[in-house]
Amino acid sequence: MVVDKIAERMDPNTLLERLLRLEEKIEELKRENALLRQAQQAQAASKKGEETAAAASRPEAVAAAGTIRLSVDPATGQIVDASPAAVRFFGYGVEALRGRHIADLDLLSQKGAPLPTPGEAASLFRARYRLAQGEVRDADVFIYPIVREGQPLLQYTIFDVTERESDIRTLRRNERRFRQIVEQAADLIYRTDPSGYITYINPAALRLFGYSLEELRRVHFSELIHPDYRAEILAFYARQVSSRTPSTYCEFPIITQPGKVVWIGQSVQLFTRDDRILGFQAIARDISERKQAEKLITDHVARLHRHNRRLHERLQKLERINIDLGGMAMTDYLTGLRNYRAFRDRLNHAFQHARNTRTPLSLLIIDLDHFKRVNDTRGHAAGDALLNTLGSLLQTRARSTDVVARYGGEEFAVILPFTDQSGAIAQAERLRAIIEHTFSNDGVTASIGVASLSETVHSPEDLIRQADIALYAAKQQRNAVRHYTQLTPETQQNILQIVTRQPAAEGTNVSEE
Numbered sequence: 001m002v003v004d005k006i007a008e009r010m011d012p013n014t015l016l017e018r019l020l021r022l023e024e025k026i027e028e029l030k031r032e033n034a035l036l037r038q039a040q041q042a043q044a045a046s047k048k049g050e051e052t053a054a055a056a057s058r059p060e061a062v063a064a065a066g067t068i069r070l071s072v073d074p075a076t077g078q079i080v081d082a083s084p085a086a087v088r089f090f091g092y093g094v095e096a097l098r099g100r101h102i103a104d105l106d107l108l109s110q111k112g113a114p115l116p117t118p119g120e121a122a123s124l125f126r127a128r129y130r131l132a133q134g135e136v137r138d139a140d141v142f143i144y145p146i147v148r149e150g151q152p153l154l155q156y157t158i159f160d161v162t163e164r165e166s167d168i169r170t171l172r173r174n175e176r177r178f179r180q181i182v183e184q185a186a187d188l189i190y191r192t193d194p195s196g197y198i199t200y201i202n203p204a205a206l207r208l209f210g211y212s213l214e215e216l217r218r219v220h221f222s223e224l225i226h227p228d229y230r231a232e233i234l235a236f237y238a239r240q241v242s243s244r245t246p247s248t249y250c251e252f253p254i255i256t257q258p259g260k261v262v263w264i265g266q267s268v269q270l271f272t273r274d275d276r277i278l279g280f281q282a283i284a285r286d287i288s289e290r291k292q293a294e295k296l297i298t299d300h301v302a303r304l305h306r307h308n309r310r311l312h313e314r315l316q317k318l319e320r321i322n323i324d325l326g327g328m329a330m331t332d333y334l335t336g337l338r339n340y341r342a343f344r345d346r347l348n349h350a351f352q353h354a355r356n357t358r359t360p361l362s363l364l365i366i367d368l369d370h371f372k373r374v375n376d377t378r379g380h381a382a383g384d385a386l387l388n389t390l391g392s393l394l395q396t397r398a399r400s401t402d403v404v405a406r407y408g409g410e411e412f413a414v415i416l417p418f419t420d421q422s423g424a425i426a427q428a429e430r431l432r433a434i435i436e437h438t439f440s441n442d443g444v445t446a447s448i449g450v451a452s453l454s455e456t457v458h459s460p461e462d463l464i465r466q467a468d469i470a471l472y473a474a475k476q477q478r479n480a481v482r483h484y485t486q487l488t489p490e491t492q493q494n495i496l497q498i499v500t501r502q503p504a505a506e507g508t509n510v511s512e513e
Contacts, residue, residue, distance in 0.1 A: 070102065070156040071148065077101045080153060089160065091132030102156065105129050107136065127158070137162045188264065188284040194277045196221045208286060210257030226253040226261060240270055241277065251287065263291040332406040334384055335391030343405035343413050344460070350403070350417050351460045354453055361453040362424030364414040365467045366394075366431065369445040369478045371410040383410075386442060393438060397431060413467075421452040421483060428481040436479060445479035447471060452483070469495045 068089045071081040082097045090097065090105065103109040107128040127141045140159040145152060188205035192198050198216045206213060209224065225233050229252045240248045251265045266284035270277065330342035338346065354361035375383040387410060394404045394412055403415035416424055428448040435446040449471025457463050466484035472495045474482040484492065
């Protein structure tokens with residue numbers, strides 16, 4: 001059916017809103033008609049003769065009745081005079097209207113029927129006029145006696161109601177169509193007056209609430225809300241009223257007529273006009289099954305939290321037991337820095353965090369130049385002291401988020417979270433200059449390879465591999481910094497084929513003099 005197809009394309013809020021707008025438009029036209037009738041009745045109740053004419057000439061009467069007027073001789077039925085608005089309305093000139101019998105213009109008039117006499121009360125009737133162009137217009141006609149220059153006349157005041165009547169018929173057809181859609185909707189739809197008493201409810205809501213239509217019309221909506229939630233929900237809607245919020249959504253349980261508790265999710269629209277509240281309109285759905293599922297999930301999550309809390313307490317105990325062993329296993333014995341194992345663990349964590357949060361990450365691998373000369377000329381104790389000094393230096397220059405580790409032998413690594421390529425190169429240059437200055441008497445400098453997270457880095461191993469390749473390129477010059485992306489693809493590939501690295505922590509230390 002056409003109605004069903006319309007319902008599929010429109011959500012309940014839109015349907016109900018359009019229905020309400022149609023009803024409001026019809027009510028507006030009805031109010032206009034009522035105002036018109038009141039003006040006409042006021043004229044009918046006025047005194048005869050000049051007093052009647054004076055009442056008809058009042059601004060409010062003119063505004064309500066318009067200015068389409070014909071003056072008719074009651075003895076002959078001929079038109080004596082016509083207002084400019086009447087000339088425009090009928091499409092005839094004044095001279096063409098004068099002398100014409102009034103019944104000739106009205107398709108509904110009875111030929112030969114006597115006209116009211118000037119002494120009779122005013123009357124109101126419906127006419128259908130054929131205009132000069134052949135168009136037919138419906139009109140309300142108000143006839144009352146007047147006296148003009150001593151001559152008794154009948155004043156015809158004409159109100160064109162053609163469009164209004166057509167609009168009302170069209171609106172009523174649309175109202176019936178949209179009301180049918182609302183009546184067939186599966187959603188719960190109802191409306192209340194400003195006080196909260198139900199004025200309309202669709203069949204789906206009637207079935208769920210379990211009341212008859214007559215019963216619900218005597219029920220305040222708050223009486224349907226579960227007592228445990230009533231104060232909270234009423235306060236919620238009071239805030240909607242005070243803030244004039246057009247639409248709100250709220251979930252709460254209701255008590256149906258059989259005493260069953262049903263959860264509903266409800267959208268409420270607040271309707272106002274000229275800052276005056278006209279009422280509330282609600283569209284709700286039965287969400288009891290969803291609420292029941294949510295409760296099961298909540299209970300299950302609560303059990304998991306309790307279980308996790310117990311596990312966490314056990315893990316804390318284990319961590320306290322293993323803290324000493326863990327510290328020993330993850331710390332370099334000479335420098336006190338993290339060892340290679342700890343470095344790999346921290347790099348894995350930093351890599352995953354950077355990927356998950358889409359933040360930059362860089363890695364420095366530092367290799368001391370000419371370190372073997374220190375060991376050969378001054379002994380291993382001097383070499384160990386130099387490594388220990390370098391470890392302290394790197395740790396001092398590191399940020400709280402950086403991770404400094406002894407990579408193996410005379411190699412060190414620095415993990416730089418939240419640091420992109422330019423920042424990593426700048427930090428590497430600063431460390432290279434500090435090392436050159438600190439160990440100038442020993443003739444020791446540093447070559448530093450730098451790599452940063454990019455589309456070509458898919459794992460922590462890729463980051464290490466790129467930093468190693470960059471370090472190899474830096475070692476060709478000594479006392480230099482090289483970033484992996486500064487190398488041409490051919491250079492990257494050639495070095496990758498040459499370099500097979502295993503740090504000292506893994507059992508092999510490659511040091512180039």
